[in-house]
Amino acid sequence: MAAWDLSVIVEDLGPDAAPITISVASDLHIGGVILKLVEKLQIQRDWSDHALWWEQKQRWLLKTAWTLEKWEVHADARLVFMPQHKPVKLGLPNGIILKLRACFSNPVFQTVMGICRMLGIRHPEELSLLRPVEEKKKKKDKDLSEDIYDLTEVPLSSVSRPCLYNGMPPHFADSDKLEAVYKMLSVTQPPPAPEVIAKQYRPASVVDKAHINGRWLDSSRCLMQQGIKGNDRLWLRFKFFSFYDIDSKYDVVRVTQLYEQARWAILLEDIDCTEEEMMLFGALQYHISKVSQSEPQMLCSNAALDDLETALQSLEVKMEGESSSASELLKTMTAPDLNDYLKIFRPKRLTLKGYKQYWFKFQDTSISYFKSKEESIGEPIQQINLKGCEVAPDVNVAAQKFLIKLLIPAPEGMNEVYLRCDNEQQYAEWMAACRLASKGKSLADSTFQSEIDSIRSFLAMQKTNGSQGNAAASDESINPHSLVSPRYHKKYKPKQLTPRILDAYQNVNQLSLTDALMRFLQIWQALPDFGLSYVVVRFKGSRKDEVLGIAPNRLIRIDLGVGDVVKTWRYNNMKQWNVNWDIKQVAIEFEGNVNIAFSCLTADCKIVHEYIGGYIFMSTRSREKSEKDPLLIKHQLR
């Protein structure tokens, strides 16, 4: 067979280097071509990750046993010899950019699997890659931060699956630097400064929300084919809002990143919620940021229980803890005394008297008051049982106003009683006591002290937020504006916001970190609009743009004029769906002879196609648990 010259660009030689020309015959297989090439290069290094990329045809010549003839490669082919894995700058859900090597030759679906394996995220089928929204000029300090987190050094071969070492996947344990990366991945970020939130792009309408979904990469084609180059930016996000089998032990990174994505979705109003819900989200964020700073080790040791040694260690610790708790137990058995002079006011009574001072005494879940301390041995003037009551704060530190508003249920209705404290400490104690009592707990409850502490730290928040500014505020001085969307920045001043968040906080402040994260996710998932990915479409036969909402279990049609859901179709009634790639139209048939067809305007119909197929696949996961299935099935979707 006749030999001819094939020129190959070797990426490693730099962009300006001349192509290498080798002499080949058409029956030479790709493996042979690479061998010749490497021999000619005379460079000693590991070429095993390298492969040939055919630029004109936009394809990898990965099957090394195929001959050039079979690949239909001729002398005019522009081949590039380059590594299959290249670094990308990956924007994580928590907003941090991480440099790592991603596979450029496999379909994106598999690339994501590789990335998730590297990061320690299970169920990669729920995530995908997005082209980032172009950002305006970067400041230099941002570039700096990008370099901090770098996983490109990690040998790909060392990334194995489920085992944990020191509570993290073993490839993070090699150096402090890598450990820092793991910490970034697995610990929630502190609340962002309000200005950071305010600066970010916020979708103002459903149509705005639809645009992001045009950016998803095609999971069945590789990064090279989609024009992504080495060192490009990509975003890693949860794409399918159907989170399977979350296990707080193995899913530390997954849960953390999911939380981050949810948090930003709420802060940026990507998903709508009511004011009450926003306050609860704010309270949870506050709690999570507090707890994650105080117990990150806990997190690790929890996750590390696999390791026998650590398990034993923690057992020891636990035993010690228990023995010492015996004495503690005794201590807590006897409830601390709480009595003091407070001022009381009953707004509903038709008396003109203002606050009157009495000697107050806390007993079990009741408060009693007496004329004075000296008379406190006798019958109280009144005893009020707080069980089941509502407790609301009315505090202004600057004005030294410390009011506890009690709404006490009685057969006749609710009685309003205000208690006025003189100072912060007194307020914190009585407030904590009232809170516990309203839940039917006495002061002997072990949470009393932590309740006091959390109230005090909340007061601190109110104190410091006059002088806000330093970006990621430290523990004691979180700006409440960091916890809510910018809409509420305008509506409430920080000091108005604090009591509202505090109010919601009392229901969550005893949660562990994991529980708090899960609670946040649950409330997010319970929002009516949760899980909807929007695409602007044009229904067949319709003349106006409408929005298709794709949810884990259904499709909804939203009329842009009314802004209302006009129709819902559930997947379990779906018989089939087809895509006409030529006219870019998706046609779906439902049971009962319901047929719909639409073309997609803000996203490729491939994206809609993948969404629907993906969700249908996800709904089958509970049955087929095997790990490889997702791959197979997803591939069949192509």
Next chain:
Amino acid sequence: MEDIDAMFSDLLGEMDLLTQSLGQETGPAADLPSSTKEVNFSTDYADWNASLNELEDKDLDDLMSDLMADLNATEEKLAAEIRGLEAPTPPPPDLPPPPNGQSVQAAAASPSPASLASAFPPPSSTTSPPPAPPSHSAKPSKEDLEAQVKAEKIKLALEKLKEAKVKKLVVKVLMNDGSSKTLMVDERQTVREVLDNLFEKTHCDCNVDWSLCETSHELQLERTFEDHENLVEPLSAWTRDSENQVLFQERGEKYEVFKNPQNFYLWKKDKKALKEIKDKDKEILIKENFCGSSIIVPDLESVLHLREDGKKSWKQRLFQLRASGIYYVPKGKTKSSRDLVCFVQFDNVNVYYGKDFKTKYKAPTDFCFVLKHPQIQKESQYIKYLCCDDAWTMNLWVTAIRIAKYGSLLYENFQTAQKKAVVNSAWTNRSTPSSSNPSTPSPTVKAKAQSQANGHAPKPPPGPVSQDFGHLPPPPPPPPALNDPLPPPPPDPVFPPPPPPLAAKSSPKAVGRQQHLQGNFPPPPPEMNNLPPPPPPEESPPDFLPPPPPMNFLPHPPPPTSFGGMDQSLPPPPPDPEFLPPPPPAPHVTGGGGPPAPPPPPPPPPAPVPPLQAALRPTGSAKKMPPAPPKRTTPVQGGGGGGGVDLMSELRNAMQKKRSNQ
């Protein structure tokens, strides 16, 4: 050990006092059976006597039986059984005291006094029956027994110590038919447990719809308790003079959402489509909404009428339900989430159905629901009144609010209830064949027969009886109803027949029963040991049989007449009850599933009776069966006070002995 003993005897002493005072009360109280007020007492041990004073005779009996059940804290199941068994005994109150006062009382109160006997010798002594049998049975394994008794005592004492602090309420539960049952509920008991308890007492079919409901007389409200709630807490919120009631009813809407989730989650679709939905799709809906990591609340939005604070008018607003609460769309605003105004959150309120609000509050319709703090018992501005256009909407809202409030608990409750129902129906199915022959239910039957006897005895024979008959037909369907006031009679009629049918079926029955005992009840319960060992069954039956007969006898006369109309079989009953040692298979059963009794009257005309029995039996028997210790039942009732073949009486006797020795 001694300490415990001392402690124990202290406790017993207390019990004595208590029961003695009870005894005093029972006598006089007996003549005021008639009207029953809804009473609910919160009691500490301290003011127990006081509250007991207010109880009526019948209630007392029930209560005592409950107490005794408590006594046997260690044998939880057993205790449950006892309660179940003793339920039928309530009739006593109906008895006019004078004539046979003594004996009746003994018989009527049989379970309680008898059980109390353990605690204190005196009262029991009056009734001769109890002591006798025990001694008999005691013989077999005296040492074992003593050891057991000791262990029992210790446990009991510890248990009592713990319980001293537990708040208890005496609750009167109204049945469908207007009758009532009185139970003691302690604050740790969930509604589920109370329901189970009632299942056993009433022999209803245990389906998932059975609920406890609370009604508020003053506010005209009603709500079903959720199964996971503790019953005592909401009841404690009632005011002392309240006319509120607790009802035991089938409420289809309680778990409707799990039976037809589409009606709640796809309510926007047209009704026809909803009806045709496939089971598979229902499952998917449940899975999606209740089995995910977050509970999904139905997406509800409708125009409801809101009762304005203070004003008499109702104003329309567009309301939306979210997991976090109910919101409304303020005038001139969009429906977007951020504009919604929170109307109420669910942490501190319960949802109630309003009754007859059209009249009471001039509501646009009678389909109203209310949100209020459970402690609020009187009209107040803190109660939120909402009115829907139709019943469908109202149910949608109330159910969805419950989902939002209780979340996964609701589904767990349903699953538990369903398991219960399934187990029960399995039993029913199993026993239905046998139920056709009265044999299976026999224990119950007997018990009821006896009670009936009591019930009848007092009344002028013919009159009441015939009345009962009139009632008979209806009762069958709702077996539970059969219980107290009228009930006693109904069951009886049915029961009396049993004997005959038994006889009639004799052979099949005997077989059936045995199978039951041996086959269905896995291991012969521990009581077996205490039971007179199989060998002497022959003797034992006669032994304890005698005592009951007298009591039964008095009553019996009337029934025959009444039944006469009913059954040919009736004739046999009178004689058979207990007099003839062999005939009644029941005793045999009691005997511990001993050799099948030589069934005497073989006439096989069960057909006539069946209908009634069928109705009653299946359920009853079904119920009974599952628990396990059928024997137990028999003895208690069969012997009345006297049938001390069961563990409890064994224990009592043993304890008495021990005490006397000391």
